Amino acid sequence: EGVARLFSAEGEPLGVGYLEPKARAALRLYRFDLGPLDSAFFQGRIEAAARRRAGLGPHHRLIHAEADGFPGLVVDRFDRVLLVQVRTRGAWALKDRWLPALRSATGASAALLVPTEYARRAGLELKPRALWGEVPEHLVVEEDGIVFEIPLALAQTKGFYLDQRENRRLFEAEVRPGEAVLDVYSHVGGFALRAARKGARALAVDRDLAALGVLDRAAQKLGVRVDVRSGDAPAVLAALVAEGRRFHRIVLDPPALAKSPRDLPRAKRLFAELLGHAFRLLEPGGRVWVSSCSYYVKEADLLEAARRAGADARTRFRVVRITHQPEDHPWVAQVPETLYLKTLVLEPYPLAP
Amino acid sequence: EGVARLFSAEGEPLGVGYLEPKARAALRLYRFDLGPLDSAFFQGRIEAAARRRAGLGPHHRLIHAEADGFPGLVVDRFDRVLLVQVRTRGAWALKDRWLPALRSATGASAALLVPTEYARRAGLELKPRALWGEVPEHLVVEEDGIVFEIPLALAQTKGFYLDQRENRRLFEAEVRPGEAVLDVYSHVGGFALRAARKGARALAVDRDLAALGVLDRAAQKLGVRVDVRSGDAPAVLAALVAEGRRFHRIVLDPPALAKSPRDLPRAKRLFAELLGHAFRLLEPGGRVWVSSCSYYVKEADLLEAARRAGADARTRFRVVRITHQPEDHPWVAQVPETLYLKTLVLEPYPLAP
Numbered sequence: 001e002g003v004a005r006l007f008s009a010e011g012e013p014l015g016v017g018y019l020e021p022k023a024r025a026a027l028r029l030y031r032f033d034l035g036p037l038d039s040a041f042f043q044g045r046i047e048a049a050a051r052r053r054a055g056l057g058p059h060h061r062l063i064h065a066e067a068d069g070f071p072g073l074v075v076d077r078f079d080r081v082l083l084v085q086v087r088t089r090g091a092w093a094l095k096d097r098w099l100p101a102l103r104s105a106t107g108a109s110a111a112l113l114v115p116t117e118y119a120r121r122a123g124l125e126l127k128p129r130a131l132w133g134e135v136p137e138h139l140v141v142e143e144d145g146i147v148f149e150i151p152l153a154l155a156q157t158k159g160f161y162l163d164q165r166e167n168r169r170l171f172e173a174e175v176r177p178g179e180a181v182l183d184v185y186s187h188v189g190g191f192a193l194r195a196a197r198k199g200a201r202a203l204a205v206d207r208d209l210a211a212l213g214v215l216d217r218a219a220q221k222l223g224v225r226v227d228v229r230s231g232d233a234p235a236v237l238a239a240l241v242a243e244g245r246r247f248h249r250i251v252l253d254p255p256a257l258a259k260s261p262r263d264l265p266r267a268k269r270l271f272a273e274l275l276g277h278a279f280r281l282l283e284p285g286g287r288v289w290v291s292s293c294s295y296y297v298k299e300a301d302l303l304e305a306a307r308r309a310g311a312d313a314r315t316r317f318r319v320v321r322i323t324h325q326p327e328d329h330p331w332v333a334q335v336p337e338t339l340y341l342k343t344l345v346l347e348p349y350p351l352a353p
Numbered sequence: 354e355g356v357a358r359l360f361s362a363e364g365e366p367l368g369v370g371y372l373e374p375k376a377r378a379a380l381r382l383y384r385f386d387l388g389p390l391d392s393a394f395f396q397g398r399i400e401a402a403a404r405r406r407a408g409l410g411p412h413h414r415l416i417h418a419e420a421d422g423f424p425g426l427v428v429d430r431f432d433r434v435l436l437v438q439v440r441t442r443g444a445w446a447l448k449d450r451w452l453p454a455l456r457s458a459t460g461a462s463a464a465l466l467v468p469t470e471y472a473r474r475a476g477l478e479l480k481p482r483a484l485w486g487e488v489p490e491h492l493v494v495e496e497d498g499i500v501f502e503i504p505l506a507l508a509q510t511k512g513f514y515l516d517q518r519e520n521r522r523l524f525e526a527e528v529r530p531g532e533a534v535l536d537v538y539s540h541v542g543g544f545a546l547r548a549a550r551k552g553a554r555a556l557a558v559d560r561d562l563a564a565l566g567v568l569d570r571a572a573q574k575l576g577v578r579v580d581v582r583s584g585d586a587p588a589v590l591a592a593l594v595a596e597g598r599r600f601h602r603i604v605l606d607p608p609a610l611a612k613s614p615r616d617l618p619r620a621k622r623l624f625a626e627l628l629g630h631a632f633r634l635l636e637p638g639g640r641v642w643v644s645s646c647s648y649y650v651k652e653a654d655l656l657e658a659a660r661r662a663g664a665d666a667r668t669r670f671r672v673v674r675i676t677h678q679p680e681d682h683p684w685v686a687q688v689p690e691t692l693y694l695k696t697l698v699l700e701p702y703p704l705a706p
Contacts, residue, residue: 031706067702317686319685324672327671327673351385353394
């Protein structure tokens with residue numbers, strides 16, 4: 001285990017990476033020549049990533065792992081504070097070389113290490129802690145005029161989902177005054193608050209009371225009202241069906257349901273269940289926005305789950321749009337794993353008679 | 354051959370359709386009960402299709418075959434004139450029932466029958482002709498302030514590509530003044546003219562002089578300049594590479610390259626060739642918009658062709674966006690064949706060093 005050079009069978013140099021024999025990907029390449037993995041090299045990579053985010057505002061994903069030539073590292077930037085995910089043993093082992101570079105390239109006043117499931121699977125026992133500076137008690141995120149105050153405890157586990165920013169904008173543009181909008185797995189309510197701002201009656205559903213608390217404070221600041229229900233999404237949706245409720249727009253944005261290929265059948269069943277409820281809850285002409293943020297759940301899987309749900313609910317539907325993650329989470333075509341977020345916008349399209 | 358009822362092996366009625374034993378799809382269902390295929394039935398289907406297009410303006414696809422419950426029929430509406438494609442023997446055999454309904458439901462003053470390759474394959478020997486009314490010598494299409502005057506001879510074979518409307522809008526929104534823009538397979542120049550209107554230097558490439566003539570008149574009316582080159586796209590692109598030309602945005606929108614699964618390998622090779630040239634012609638930070646309107650060329654095929662071209666041109670790229678056809682060409686998820694148009698927006702995303 002350690003820094004390794006890779007050569008082809010013919011002896012041609014292919015690159016430099018970090019060897020981790022027991023991992024699913026045993027070697028992660030950082031560069032495609034034989035140069036050093038030193039602070040200057042990492043500083044260059046980080047600066048290039050930052051240049052690419054110019055114009056995106058103070059809150060964005062700064063480093064999207066392999067897409068930015070940085071295996072094992074994900075950095076979300078919230079103005080002067082960074083949330084840092086280390087996902088491989090290699091990225092952790094090399095931290096003395098890239099951490100100072102990250103600090104000087106960004107000028108961030110503080111950085112919080114956020115341990116993830118990836119880190120645990122790689123055998124890294126990390127605890128949340130400041131990598132430098134003093135991390136404030138709340139992360140304050142403003143998005144298009146809505147202010148979210150995320151308590152540190154929430155930021156340490158789930159943060160704020162920057163990757164739905166463009167979808168939230170598209171969604172807000174579609175919502176019309178007076179509509180009923182349901183935001184399932186709402187987290188801090190990014191979709192519901194925008195709907196309420198457009199004059200819709202919004203209901204947000206989430207299990208996490210801390211997230212709903214953030215939503216509530218943001219709604220107060222904004223001067224809008226969003227109803228909330230705390231609970232497990234499938235059960236809440238079933239209850240709403242039983243109550244005879246109807247909505248014009250429904251957002252289904254569950255957390256990653258498949259962390260390995262083995263989880264895929266279960267994930268597809270849950271998507272079909274959620275979508276089945278959603279089709280039954282839709283007003284005529286309404287739309288369902290369904291997202292998967294699991295790399296292993298492909299667009300085709302999501303479509304298949306939707307078709308299954310449509311058959312059960314006897315609903316034929318058209319695909320209005322499919323979107324992917326925004327540009328600060330680049331999908332590099334040569335690294336398929338960099339594509340993880342897919343969103344389908346579906347609209348029942350009945351045949352008459 | 355003729356109208357047939359379909360029952361399950363258990364004797365349950367499944368629907369009514371048209372049986373054409375020698376066709377690739379031997380039975381096309383028009384309805385999923387045992388009701389009649391009469392004028393009233395077709396009138397209802399056409400009216401439902403028209404209601405769904407409300408608000409889309411005077412030029413749109415009115416009937417998108419199976420997506421609108423109308424196998425074998427495609428109708429594009431240009432204000433008071435319809436272009437009608439009959440694609441199956443069944444739709445032709447039933448014309449006395451739906452043609453009067455189409456006329457009364459739309460109030461169109463004229464309809465032109467446009468024979469297509471589909472019709473020829475179905476053994477229908479159709480000639481272009483007026484189905485009713487007097488078809489004018491030019492089809493006049495206004496799109497977002499640009500006026501295209503399509504001569505009847507062009508309308509009879511290729512018409513006007515309504516399905517790229519949303520992409521043209523997205524494209525125009527992206528173009529910046531002073532950019533160099535290349536519109537390959539430009540047809541009447543929908544992309545090039547919008548680029549020129551934004552202050553870009555636009556070059557349109559097409560083999561069809563009649564289409565370039567339409568472009569030229571539209572440019573004059575608009576008071577903009579678009580350079581044109583007539584010729585086969587791969588050869589023109591190779592020449593532009595040899596000349597050392599560079600462009601900020603390149604549109605590749607070839608006609609359907611695969612009309613059957615057998616054509617797929619050849620289509621992928623041509624896409625890879627076109628994209629290879631395009632990557633070499635791009636300014637740093639530039640983008641390629643590549644479309645396929647063949648049902649048989651899937652998104653994955655297009656991506657694979659792009660990866661191959663990227664490898665040859667030593668270009669790593671990100672997928673900025675993928676779009677599909679707009680809402681008057683509905684993609685109904687239960688009828689996979691209704692999805693045919695895919696557009697990838699690609700941007701080189703190099704690693705430094």
